[in-house]
Every structure is written in C-alpha cells, then in structure tokens.
Amino acid sequence: MASKSIDQNVTEILISAGELSGDTLAAEILSELQKIKPKSSKAVNYHFFGNTGPALRVANVEKIHDIEELSVVGLLEIAKEYRRLSKILDNLVELCIARKVKLAILIDFPGFHLKLGRKLKAHGIPTVLVSSPQIWGWRYKRIEKIRQSIQTVLCFYPFEEDIYLREGVNGQYVGHPLIPKILKARKEFPVKKEKNLIALLPGSRKSEILRLMPAMLDTVNVLQEQGKNWKYEIAVAHDGARRILQQFELPPKVILSKRPTYALLSRANSALACSGTVTLECAYFQTPFLLMYSANALTAWLARKIMTIPYLGIVNAVLGRFATAEFLQEEIIAEHMASELIRLQESKNRRASMLADFQLVEKKMGSGKAATLAARAIHSLL
Structure with missing residues (x-):
C-alpha cells in the first residue's frame, strides 16, 4: 500500500491486533484514549492505522491488513506462512517510517509483534505491547526478546508486572479485560x-x-x-x-x-x-x-x-x-x-x-x- 501524505497536525499511531479478542480490546482502548484531555491546550488529532478486525474498523482505524491475514495457529502452520507474514511485517515497518509514527500499539500475537517491535525500535519508534506472553508459564527466556523489542508491556495479571520490573522491563498492570464483563x-x-x-x-x-x-x-x-x-x-x-x-x-x-x-x-x-x-x-x-x-x-x-x-x-x-x-x-x-x-x-x-x-x-x-x-x-x- 502506498504511503499517504503526512499531515503535520496529525499524530500517526500504528495499532495492530492479532485476533478478534484483541481487536475488541483495542477498540475499547481507543475509545478511552479519545476521552483523555491533551497535555497542553493545543488540540491533538490522532490517526490510527494497522492490522484491524471489525471492532477497529467501526472505530475508524485505517485498515492496512485484516487480522484474518494473521490467523495462523501452530508451529508448522507458522513456518509455512513465514514468507507471507514477513511481507506484512515489512510493509508495516515501511509505512511507520514513512508516516513518522509516534507510537506502535501491539496487541496479542507475540510471535509476530515482537519481531515487528524489534524492527520499529531499531528505527526509534516506541512500542507498547498490550497483553504479556505467558512467560511466567513457559519460555521465560522470551523476556530478553521483549526487552529488545518493547518499551512498555501492559499486563493483564498483577504478578506479570513484578516479573518485568525485576527484569528491568517497564511493565504496568492494567487489569484483565474480561473482568468488567x-x-x-x-x-x-x-x-x-x-x-x-x-x-x-x-x-x-x-x-x-x-x-x-x-x-x-x-x-x-x-x-x-x-x-x-x-x-x-x-x-x-x-x-x-x-x-x-x-x-x-x-x-x-x-x-x-x-x-x-x-x-x-x-x-x-x-x-x-x-x-x-x-x-x-x-x-x-x-x-x-x-x-x-x-x-x-x-x-x-x-x-x-x-x-x-x-x-x-x-x-x-x-x-x-x-x-x-x-x-x-x-x-x-x-x-x-x-x-x-x-x-x-x-x-x-x-x-x-x-x-x-x-x-x-x-x-x-x-x-x-x-x-x-x-x-x-x-x-x-x-
């Protein structure tokens, strides 16, 4: 997809969800974000784009890729789809650079998003990961990849914040999105x-x-x-x-x-x-x-x-x-x-x-x- 012209008065933000539950949560977060008053008297206009599902599209997020394109389950399936997923990842990185993205919000699908986060971080683009991988259950060493890829991890469980802070990663407990339901x-x-x-x-x-x-x-x-x-x-x-x-x-x-x-x-x-x-x-x-x-x-x-x-x-x-x-x-x-x-x-x-x-x-x-x-x-x- 060709990059659009840059409006200097608009803050560009990438938002990428990997599955429907993340898409729903992302839309709820954007709704809450719009309610927060700007830090200064100057009005801030956000433009969101990225990997979207139905909820994010209703929230007027520009679709670059549909989350169905990321719908891959299992190690063998991920290996088979590696080239296609890599093209999606590279396309997002190019767009983020061209649009001078202020922040990338990455939700679930850690295998894909940690790779994306690492490339964005290399270009000086801050990243926030919503929902920690279950490093506390298995593959604890992934925390090193998270440290290399992500600026802030928003955690669903209180003990996850403790783990990240102990390891020198900025983790913040925000609560589980299922609790209000x-x-x-x-x-x-x-x-x-x-x-x-x-x-x-x-x-x-x-x-x-x-x-x-x-x-x-x-x-x-x-x-x-x-x-x-x-x-x-x-x-x-x-x-x-x-x-x-x-x-x-x-x-x-x-x-x-x-x-x-x-x-x-x-x-x-x-x-x-x-x-x-x-x-x-x-x-x-x-x-x-x-x-x-x-x-x-x-x-x-x-x-x-x-x-x-x-x-x-x-x-x-x-x-x-x-x-x-x-x-x-x-x-x-x-x-x-x-x-x-x-x-x-x-x-x-x-x-x-x-x-x-x-x-x-x-x-x-x-x-x-x-x-x-x-x-x-x-x-x-x-």
Whole structure:
C-alpha cells in the first residue's frame, strides 16, 4: 500500500491486533484514549492505522491488513506462512517510517509483534505491547526478546508486572479485560448456589471438548456409582459445540443447556473445568473447581520442558501457590477427580479455604478497568 501524505497536525499511531479478542480490546482502548484531555491546550488529532478486525474498523482505524491475514495457529502452520507474514511485517515497518509514527500499539500475537517491535525500535519508534506472553508459564527466556523489542508491556495479571520490573522491563498492570464483563454478568446472574448442581466446563474448542469430555463423563459415572445423587449441566456456547457434545452418550442427570456460562456458574456449587479464563470466571462466581487439561503427547512433552512454574491454572498463578487441584495429562483419572469433587462438595473446610482464596484473587486482580488504565498508560507515552 502506498504511503499517504503526512499531515503535520496529525499524530500517526500504528495499532495492530492479532485476533478478534484483541481487536475488541483495542477498540475499547481507543475509545478511552479519545476521552483523555491533551497535555497542553493545543488540540491533538490522532490517526490510527494497522492490522484491524471489525471492532477497529467501526472505530475508524485505517485498515492496512485484516487480522484474518494473521490467523495462523501452530508451529508448522507458522513456518509455512513465514514468507507471507514477513511481507506484512515489512510493509508495516515501511509505512511507520514513512508516516513518522509516534507510537506502535501491539496487541496479542507475540510471535509476530515482537519481531515487528524489534524492527520499529531499531528505527526509534516506541512500542507498547498490550497483553504479556505467558512467560511466567513457559519460555521465560522470551523476556530478553521483549526487552529488545518493547518499551512498555501492559499486563493483564498483577504478578506479570513484578516479573518485568525485576527484569528491568517497564511493565504496568492494567487489569484483565474480561473482568468488567464478569462483574456485569454477576449483577445479571446473582450468585445463588444449588447444592447438588455441578458445572461441566470442557472448553469451547473442538480439540478440548474431544479430549476432556470423556474423562468428565467417566468422573460422573464414578460419582453416580458411589451413590452421589447430583445433577450436571453443560452450558453450550454455540451450535458447533452442541453438535460435538451430542456425539457423547450422556449419563443420567447430565444436561446440555442453552443458557450462558455465567448463568450456570451463578448456580453451580462446584465445577470440573478446562484450563483457561473460565477458571477465573469460576473464582468470581464463587464456584470451587478442579482444573483439568490434556494436549497431544508432543505438545505436552514440549510444555513440560519449557514450563517455568509448577501450575497451569490462572487462579494458582495469581496466588503463587496451589489453591485448586490440577489434573493434567496422565493425571486425569476419573476416580481421583471424583474424590476431589466429593471434597469440594462435602468438606466445609475445603470449600471455605477455596472461597477465601477466590476473594483474594479478586482483590489482587483489581478494579476491572483494563481499557481505561491501558489508555492512560498509552497516553503517557505520546
């Protein structure tokens, strides 16, 4: 794309999102940024351009590339698409130089954005990375690449800020963008627990459902054989997930619900949960859970080689200790998970301890104003 003529009265800013969730957050940040009064009496006109999705386009960001062009998952796929992605990266660098960009805002997709950040930094263009890669979980050495590529990292978890500051990188905790949605949902679906209701949360991806659902159902069968007269509910987010779940022979008292996951969490007394942000949602809805996750053998082997902390779950990572049980790979044994679920259901001490930990997680996670705080941090760099 040819570079446009430069308006000296306009501050050019690159914004690049790598996936839809980042696109949505980016649009929210831009909305908050426009509300901040300029540092001087002189009006400031921002012009944003870059890799956009639907939300950024609605926010009038000039599209250079669509985020669909960056939609690559897996090591082999990234290797195959290397040349095409390199062309996109080089095009963005050329435009940033030609337009005398004041700042580059890079959101998610760290493999691409760290390379882009390094090239921009070499040309004296400041960069801010929104959402830290999970260096605390694996590949901690990536922090050196971040130091070489990024001026400021805006973190979603409080302990990430501590890591960056300790390593001499400017990290700022702004909060998790999911929190406002959770808090809003908690008002819409007030917590009112049904003692005999268990939530089954196998994830939303096809691979997760296919790997975890059999073990979840085996656990239900063990509990029913032990005479536990509990009900089980699965919140089905979309038709694709429903079609996958309907392939399984569901035991008695296991139902598929069309209601939102938040509606289920407000009522569920305990949960079997796939690793991911749903475990943070469980904490906010005061739903004690056990975490389970299974990947293909090669991915699991690699993960164990490069993991830097002993836990996978977000709640445990925020607290810096095991507050919830984790069942990973060969540890996924129905009898063991059934025993832990019985503890969650019937042990007052176990439940009280976990609920207290959930309150601590909520306190540590903060106000839930990620977009506002991110906008303020970005504005301070302009």
